[in-house]
Amino acid sequence: MKSKTKGLPHIYALVFIFMVIMALLTWVLPSGQYTRKDVTIGSSTKSVPVDGTYAQMDKIGEDGKDVRQGLFGLFVAPTEGVQKSADVVAFVLIVGGAFQIINSTGAIMTGMKAIVRKLGKFNILVIPISMILFGLGGTTFGMAEELLPFYMIFIPLLFSMGYDSMTTFLVVFLGSSVGVMASTVNPFSVIIAQGIAGIVGNPQLGFRCVQFIILEALAILFTVLYARRVKKNPESSITFATDMEWKKELVEQDAGKTDGTMTNRQKLVIVIFTVCFIIIIYNLVVNGWYMDEMCAVFLMMGIFSGIAGGLSMNEMACEFVNGMKDFVYAGLIIGISRGILCIAENGMIIDTILYSLVSVLRSVPLWFYTTAMYLVEVVFSIFVPTTSGVAALTMPVLAPLTEFLGFNPEGAVTCYQYACKLTLMLSPAAPVTVAGIAMCRLTFQQWWKTIWKFVLLMLAVTIGFAIISSRLPM
Structure with a gap:
């Protein structure tokens, strides 16, 4: 269709x-390492750097291996990334097949059509209710890859209500991301960061709950205003x-599959779907x-639903393959971006990079320290697009640096959690972000153009939260 864009x-x-830029940096920046130690947080162990132990190293080691990444290293990286993300890629493909x-x-x-009919003129309530649920998933267990199935549910639902694919991305992705x-x-964000930092318990939990309520409310308001504008004037939609x-x-896919009345078989499918999701969320x-565990339940969900829906074994197999085709795009981009x-x-x-940024932080004025630390975390999140990875590093x-300067070390945790996730929301190197954009058939240009004002608001508000957090009594 379109040959040029x-x-x-x-x-x-x-x-x-991004991979080319990173490969070039391996030639420009010195190579080096911190001495590391293992820290146990819950049931997992993280290898973390020890402050003051950084030492530069030669690009070519004693074994003759050159750590600089040339043309061959550049083209090996996507394969290595897919291998290191194999569990996530497999999860995405199995979920795609099961949902198909x-x-x-x-x-x-049929169920979604019934919901739209019952809500009538109040159907916009689907947006805030869904975003609250996704937000709770994000703040409690770090809902991320688990979002992918919901795009396939909310896209036809919100289309039928007069909204666009960007509205779907805002409801699902922004709701959870905030x-x-x-x-x-969230054990993959604040809890792991506090554990590595040596902070016992969750001393600012009350304050964190207040932050969640404020930020999620702002996200819902932004999404509702966007959705209302699109519904009022569909041609104003960026998509x-x-x-x-x-x-x-x-419409073609749905042709002949439903007349709007739910059969007993379809009701049984909905029951299976609901029970399986409750099992997943509870055990998460x-x-x-x-x-691995979630893949197993999604696979059972698909097979049992197919049996309940009256599909033959061959029909289920064909639909499973068709579903995986739709998710290959999102699955591979997760691995390749790794x-x-x-x-x-x-x-x-x-x-x-870590050593250089910390050296800069040690020299900034105290009044600017928290904001500077926030910006340092933003920079580092560009290079390490995972929340737990940034926390560990x-x-x-x-x-300890924050506490040494007389501030509450919880301020460092707060800076990390906001700066890291805000960066990952925008980064083409963040697997969950690029997968969601792919699922909704968006471009980063469309996403950035839609969200930039909200991001600036979030930046100002969350830096304020980080300053308060760092200055609360220890």
Whole structure:
């Protein structure tokens, strides 16, 4: 169709550009390492740097291995990234296949039509209610890859209500991301950071709950205002052209599958779907489930739903393959984007970046320290696009430094959790972000153009929260 497009490159091209830049940095920046020690947080162990132990190292080691990443290292990185993200990629593909089996029964679409009919003129309430639930998932257990199935549910639902694909991305992704940003008991963000920093318990939990309420309310207000504008004038949507084509596809897929009345088989599919999700959420929070366990339940969900929906074994297999096709785009970009970090690790420049940024922090004026620490975390999150990875690298150094300067070390945790997630919301190197954008058929240019004002608001508010956190009594 369109042979030429203006603006940012395709997501895959953008990730490759980031990998090229990172490979070049391995030639420009000195290589170096901190001495590391293992720290146990809950049931997991993290290797963290020890402050004051950084030492530069030669680019070519005694074994003759050159850590600088050349052309071959650049093209090996995507494969290495996919291998290191194998559990997530497998999760995405299995979820895609399982959901296609469920979708082929017509239960989801019929159920959504019933919801829209019952809500009537109040159907916009779907947005705040859903965002609150996603936000709670983010603030409690760091809902991230678990979001992918919900895009496939909310896209046809919100289309049928007169909204666009960007509204879907805002409801699902922004709702959860703000929850992760304002983490209260999220083990992959605030808890792991406090554990590495040596902070016992969660001393600012009350304050963190207040932050979550304020930030999630702002996110809901922003999304509702955007959705109302799109519904009032559909052509004002930044995704209007692509959404028109997508809506045609959904109509064709739905043709003949449902007349709007839910059958007993479809009701049974909805029951299976609901029970399986309750099982997943409960075990995520209580038993620390991760990809393997969730994959198993999603696979059971798909097979049992197919049986309940009256599909034959061959029909389920064909639908499973078709579903995986739709998720390959999102699954592979998760793995390939991990290659950016692989290049930095192989070139041994991560610790050099950390050492340089901490050296700058030690010399800034005290009144500016918290804001400077926030900005340092932003920079570091660009190079290490995972919340737990940034925590493991920065907290052992920044938390003691913050306390040494007379501030509450919780301020370092607060800076980290906001700066890291806010950066990952915008970064083409962040796997969950690029996967969600791919699922909603958006471009980064469309996402940035939509969200930039909200990001500036979040930046100002969260820096304020970080300043308060660092100055509260210890």
